[in-house]
Amino acid sequence: MAVREVLVYPNQALRAGAEAVTSFDGRLKKLISDMWETMYFSKGVGLAAPQIGVPLKVVVIDWEENKYLLINPVILEQDGEERLEEGCLSFPGIYEEVTRPNKVRVTWQDENGASRDEVMEGFIARVFSHEIDHLSAKLLIDHLSPLKRRFLKKKMERKNKAK
Secondary structure (H helix, E strand, C coil): CCCCCCCCCCCHHHHCCCECCCCCCHHHHHHHHHHHHHHHHCCCCEEEHHHHCCCECEEEEEECCEEEEEEEEEEEEEECCEEEEEECCCCCCCEEEEEECCEEEEEEECCCCCEEEEEEECHHHHHHHHHHHHHCCCCHHHHCCHHHHHHHHHHHHHHHHHC
16 A cells, blocks of 8 residues: 555646546556555545546545445436535645535446445535546536636645745
């Protein structure tokens, strides 16, 4: 296991999107192990592979002692709407109100390629939606008003130059 660097906006790799996993092999298991380690080290609730520079459709989530490994996840249905404050490891220190579905039905594969299909409600539906967004290069900032988006882009760019 290894802790990998979490990419921070405006790193362009966050906008690259992700490809479907087709090989359920040792390299995938190593990536998954590294993702768990990185997420826990970073004190996150979820992590998508593109956030560590790996353009594959892989997500790890740990919420209230429920661990989820999503490979090639797809949101099939969504219902309701809820606006809550949300953060992202790729936007350290930034918390913004974001509207997301309150209920989602998601299908995905596990580490062996077996299919899963579940309905998630409440906060965990938000986490699933947020992490799956990363797989299609959609970021927290994309859910904000144009004015707020410009402000945060400038703030993150200044923060990165100061490093």
